[in-house]
Amino acid sequence: MQALIEIERLNLFYGSFHALKNISMDIPEKAITAFIGPSGCGKSTLLRSLNRMNDMIPGTSTHGSIKIAGADIYGKDIDVEALRKNVGMVFQQPNPFPKSIYDNVAYGPRLHGITSRHKLDEIVESSLRGAALWNEVKDHLKRSALSLSGGQQQRLCIARALAVEPDVLLMDEATSALDPISTLKIEELAQELKAKYTIVMVTHNMHQAARVSNQTVFFLNGEVVEYAETEKLFSNPQDQRTEDYISGRFG
Amino acid sequence: MSESTSASNRTLAVSGQPGNGIRIGNGRMLDRKNRLRIYNRSFRIVCVASAVFVCLILLSILFFMFRTGILTFRSVPASTFFFSTNWDPENESYGAFLFIFGTVALTALTLAISVPISLFVAVFLSEAAPRWLSNALRPVLDLLVGIPSVVYGFLGLTILIPLLRDITGRQLTDGLLAAAIVLSIMVLPTISRISDDAISAVPAKFKDASYALGATRFQTVFRVMLPSARSGILYGIILGMARAIGETMAVVMVVGNTPQLADSLFKPTSVLTSNIVMQIPNVPFDSTWNYALYLMGFLLLVISLLMIVVIRVLQKKGVKA
Numbered sequence: 001m002q003a004l005i006e007i008e009r010l011n012l013f014y015g016s017f018h019a020l021k022n023i024s025m026d027i028p029e030k031a032i033t034a035f036i037g038p039s040g041c042g043k044s045t046l047l048r049s050l051n052r053m054n055d056m057i058p059g060t061s062t063h064g065s066i067k068i069a070g071a072d073i074y075g076k077d078i079d080v081e082a083l084r085k086n087v088g089m090v091f092q093q094p095n096p097f098p099k100s101i102y103d104n105v106a107y108g109p110r111l112h113g114i115t116s117r118h119k120l121d122e123i124v125e126s127s128l129r130g131a132a133l134w135n136e137v138k139d140h141l142k143r144s145a146l147s148l149s150g151g152q153q154q155r156l157c158i159a160r161a162l163a164v165e166p167d168v169l170l171m172d173e174a175t176s177a178l179d180p181i182s183t184l185k186i187e188e189l190a191q192e193l194k195a196k197y198t199i200v201m202v203t204h205n206m207h208q209a210a211r212v213s214n215q216t217v218f219f220l221n222g223e224v225v226e227y228a229e230t231e232k233l234f235s236n237p238q239d240q241r242t243e244d245y246i247s248g249r250f251g
Numbered sequence: 252m253s254e255s256t257s258a259s260n261r262t263l264a265v266s267g268q269p270g271n272g273i274r275i276g277n278g279r280m281l282d283r284k285n286r287l288r289i290y291n292r293s294f295r296i297v298c299v300a301s302a303v304f305v306c307l308i309l310l311s312i313l314f315f316m317f318r319t320g321i322l323t324f325r326s327v328p329a330s331t332f333f334f335s336t337n338w339d340p341e342n343e344s345y346g347a348f349l350f351i352f353g354t355v356a357l358t359a360l361t362l363a364i365s366v367p368i369s370l371f372v373a374v375f376l377s378e379a380a381p382r383w384l385s386n387a388l389r390p391v392l393d394l395l396v397g398i399p400s401v402v403y404g405f406l407g408l409t410i411l412i413p414l415l416r417d418i419t420g421r422q423l424t425d426g427l428l429a430a431a432i433v434l435s436i437m438v439l440p441t442i443s444r445i446s447d448d449a450i451s452a453v454p455a456k457f458k459d460a461s462y463a464l465g466a467t468r469f470q471t472v473f474r475v476m477l478p479s480a481r482s483g484i485l486y487g488i489i490l491g492m493a494r495a496i497g498e499t500m501a502v503v504m505v506v507g508n509t510p511q512l513a514d515s516l517f518k519p520t521s522v523l524t525s526n527i528v529m530q531i532p533n534v535p536f537d538s539t540w541n542y543a544l545y546l547m548g549f550l551l552l553v554i555s556l557l558m559i560v561v562i563r564v565l566q567k568k569g570v571k572a
Contacts (some may be wrong), residue, residue, distance in 0.1 A: 014451035053463060095456035098479055107474070108464040157460070164464055 004168065005050065005251045009147035010064035012045060014057065019045050021222040023064075027215075031142075031166075032190060032199045034209035034230065037219035038147050038250070043202045046219075050200065051087040052080055068168065085112060092173040094153035096160070101137050102127075104145045104156055109165035114210030123163050131159035132189050151182025158189065169193065171201040175208065187212050206246055210234050216240045220246035256262040257436075268493035301393035311553060320546030324366040326539045332546070338510035347547055349512040351523035354496065354554065355532045356513065357506075365439050366488060371437070374472055389447070396442040401559070403571075404504035407433035412505060421517055425507035428516035433501050436492035445490065449483020450476050489562050498557045523551045 012020035020147060027033050035043035048054045052073065065072050075082050105124045113206050114120060115176070121169035124141070128134040133155040137148070145156055154174060157180060161169060171190070172183045175183040190199055190212055203209050209216050209230065216230045216237075226242045237243040244250055323332060327345045374390075375387045406558025411432060414423035453476050461471040477484070507519020508529055512535050521529070534541045 022376060052390065053459065054460075056462065061324075081465040081467055083465075084463055089463040091456065091459060091463075093456055095454075095460045097457055097475060111466050111470055111474070142350060160460075160464065 001028065002029050005200075006065075006067040007046075008048070008065045010049065010062070010066060010068075010100060010236055012049060012054070012063075013061045015059040019222050023224055025217065025224060025227055027198065027200060029198045030196070030236050031214040032194050032212055033215045033217065034202060034213035035200070035202045035217050036204075037225075038244075038245070039204075041219040042222040042237050043217075043219045044172055045222075047200060047202050048170055050170055051084050051089055051166070053084075053089065055080070055143060085136070085164045086166050087168040087170060088164065088166035089172065090154065090161055090174045093177055094150055094157055096148070096153050096156050098144065098146055100142050101145050101148070101156060102141040105159050105163050108160060112164060113123075127159040128156075129164040130162045130193070131155045132185065132192075133159055136161075143159040149182070151185060152179050154178060154182065154186060155189065158186075158193075166197065168198045168200065171199065172203055173202050176204055183208070201236055206234075218245060220245075258402065273280060278403045284435040290416055305331045313549070316545055316549040316552060317544055320420055321542075321548040323539060323542040323546045325542075327543065332543070336512045338526075340534075340543070343539075344542045345539065345566060347523075347543065347550075349510060350523045350526050351550060351554075353506075353520050354514055354524070356556075357427055357434070357502070357522055358492060358495050358558075360427060361434040361438065362488065362492060364431060365435035365442060365491060368435070369442035369446060369487070369491075370477070370484070371438050372443035373450055374477075375560065376443070376447045377450040377500055378468070378472055378476065389444070392440040392444050396444070400437060401504075403433050404501035407501065407505040415517075416526055422518045423507070424517050425505055425519045426515070426517045427506070427513050429505040430502050433505055437498065437501060438494050441492040441494065442487040443486075445487030446480065446484045447486070451479035452483065485562055489559055492558060492562075493555055496551065496558070497524065501527050502507060503528060523547045527551075 005027040007023055007025050007027075010020055010023040023046065035047060037043050045054065050068070050073075054062065062074055066074060068083075068087065071078065082088045085127060088204070097107060099107070102124055104126050106120045109120060109123050116125070125134060125138075129136065131150060137143075137156075138153060145153065148156060154177075158169075158174075165249045175186050178186065187208065188191045190201070193199060194214075201209075201213065213230045215227065216233045217227045218233065218241075220241055224235060228238070233242065234246055237246060277282050320327070323345065326343075332345055332347050333351070335344070336349045336352075337344045337346040338349060376388060380388070400522055407429060412424055415429055416422075456469060457475050457479055461475045466474070502522060503525045506521060506525050508525055509519040509523050510521050510526065511518065513520035527547055531544055534544065
């Protein structure tokens with residue numbers, strides 16, 4: 001498979017804390033890659049490096065390179081806003097804006113200059129269909145997004161991310177605040193979305209990684225311990241630490 | 252047999268235990284229940300009485316102002332009082348329109364100047380400034396809120412008015428503009444600090460969501476932060492407005508105190524508050540003049556209550572969207 005994201009010798013520091021240590025990996029396109037590992041192992045940090053959300057945290061310094069479709073996203077000539085448009089993100093807590101369902105989805109396209117009502121209507125419908133939410137909300141698009149359930153809110157956030165037509169979708173423990181049925185819906189959705197998008201997900205839930213992903217990366221203390229096809233990593237881990245983690249001996 | 256009975260007794264005793272505290276029984280339990288009931292009742296009565304007391308104060312203020320003010324209409328027709336601009340009590344002319352107009356215009360002008368500036372100050376403090384700078388500026392603004400208004404008026408009189416004279420080349424610059432500038436400076440710390448708190452309280456997850464969609468900082472502030480902080484900002488504006496409407500001393504010192512309609516920003520004029528305070532010491536107790544001043548005080552109350560109601564309604568509409 002074609003690699004869309006190439007990470008080379010990435011080191012990241014929060015102040016003096018060495019959060020990511022010499023990470024190199026290729027993430028293939030149109031597949032789901034899962035990052036697993038115990039809390040504080042750096043998996044979320046790496047995910048947030050892929051759309052440069054770490055820039056917001058004061059005292060962060062990044063060394064090495066991350067290329068997405070061949071362009072170094074930490075290069076000098078990079079447009080961070082365009083990068084984030086291209087690399088969408090879904091957060092741990094559903095975070096729809098306190099606006100209507102329609103305005104939530106239309107927020108991104110409006111940012112990037114689309115004003116035609118007709119065009120916005122189309123984008124809102126196709127994004128909500130893409131996030132498997134259209135049938136539930138099509139009759140009350142003007143209602144506040146905060147009136148939706150947690151699982152619906154999270155799918156709305158996915159729709160909102162899809163509305164700016166990204167290539168990559170980052171999911172930062174996107175189901176950890178949801179009930180099992182909503183979680184299942186999001187997992188099914190991820191399976192459908194991987195036909196069009198490259199998905200990178202961080203998850204605390206090993207079963208989820210095993211169920212959903214094509215590749216799995218196991219992190220420990222800011223390092224990559226093992227990176228393999230999901231089936232292989234869970235059935236036949238090469239590293240003792242991976243085996244200990246997936247069999248529940250720590251973490 | 253006996254063993255099983257004692258076992259079931261034990262289970263009953265154990266399961267009955269949590270209920271003991273709320274069971275109605277004899278002796279201590281009853282005491283506790285009565286005691287709680289008395290506490291709850293008396294607490295409730297105190298709360299309700301306090302609420303009624305506050306309402307009574309407001310109503311009685313309105314009533315007493317109204318009772319005296321309404322006597323004006325025994326000798327002055329309402330249409331003259333509300334729509335005539337001729338205020339000349341020595342010659343029995345009681346047209347208060349110019350004061351009403353002055354108060355409304357002054358408040359509107361003050362908000363037009365102070366709200367945009369306050370919002371920029373608030374955005375700067377909460378979003379743009381480095382932390383050490385906002386930590387230094389916030390206490391300074393909080394101190395400015397507490398400066399007595401007469402000091403602002405004094406500074407307006409000695410600094411602002413000569414300055415306006417130099418800029419415009421006019422002889423007289425006392426008037427609405429000078430008063431509005433002084434009031435703007437006065438309410439600016441209030442509005443900007445409350446808005447600053449409201450913007451700072453917007454959850455970071457909204458900001459993250461906006462940035463993650465490729466928004467710039469400017470877009471995030473104007474499309475997410477300010478709308479989310481809207482009700483807090485409106486609250487700040489209400490407080491600022493209430494201060495501006497009722498402000499007397501600072502206005503008296505720069506507005507010119509001449510009973511003529513302000514058809515220019517620089518024409519000396521008078522507003523409800525400044526006119527009351529300038530004339531009330533000199534009027535006979537049982538005169539139409541005195542009643543007219545009371546009526547103006549009542550109007551002032553009604554205007555500020557109305558404005559607060561209007562903003563409340565706006566606020567509710569805003570929350571729904």
